[in-house]
Amino acid sequence: MIKRPSYFSLYEIALLSLFGALAFVIRMAVKIPLHIPGNSGILWVLPLIIGTALVRKPGAGTYVGIVSGLLASFFGLEALHVFDVFKYTAMGVTVDLVSMAFGYRLDHPAVAFIAGAAGNLVKMVVNYAVHLLLGVQGTFILIGIGVSSVTHLVFGGLGGILAALIIGRLYRAGVVHQGDVPDDG
Known part of the structure; x- marks a missing residue:
């Protein structure tokens, strides 16, 4: 056989x-007291984008999203943390799709900005969809989605740019090689 x-x-x-575990830990441990929706995206998109860039295979972002989503669903602190697996997985799928569309050039700040912003926006949309399914009135969601979508875009994009700078630095330092991941044999 x-x-x-x-x-x-x-x-x-x-x-x-x-x-995936790092994304969960950053999300739970690091609090940025700006009180602006989506501001935590500047930090917790970093592990998602960096992991996807280092592995460079379809499904890498989804895998990171599932791991962090499962951890957040089991150990999360928010009221609806049980549904976090959907938010994180959707974000991972989005980062995967953006990565594939741009040939895994996540070391480029513009591509990483798009990946981070799109991922953070999709996470926000899934979050609002969960609230809508649980009975929150649609008018409240429509009011909150306007400003929130802009801030999610900005902070997710800034996190993507930071990830691109880290990835580029890792490539230049020779810590990892672009496209090279050791094989198990």
């Missing part, structure tokens, strides 16, 4: 799992 190789190597699974 021929053993089929797994899609992600053991190294990639470990790396993506660590970035």
Whole structure:
């Protein structure tokens, strides 16, 4: 019987799992007291984008999103934390799609801005969809979505730019090589 190789190597699974856990830890531990919707996106999109950029395979962002979403669903602190798996997974899928569309050039600040902004916006939309499904009146959601969408776009994009700078620095320092991930063998 021929053993089929797994899609992600053991190294990639470990790396993506660590970035998923890091996204959860950053989201829970680091509080930015700006009181502006979406401001935490500047930090917690970093592990998602960096993990996707280092592995450079379709599904990498989704994997990070699922891991961080499961951790947030089980250990989250917000009232509706049980539904966090949907928000984080949607964000990971979005970062995956943007990454594939731009050839995994997440070291470029413009591409990373788009990935971070799109991911943070999708997270916001899924959050509002969950609230709508749970019975929150649509007028409250429409009022909140205007300003919130702009701030989610800005902060997610800024987080993407920070991720691009970190990724570029890792490539230039030779810590990781663009497109090279060790194989399990």
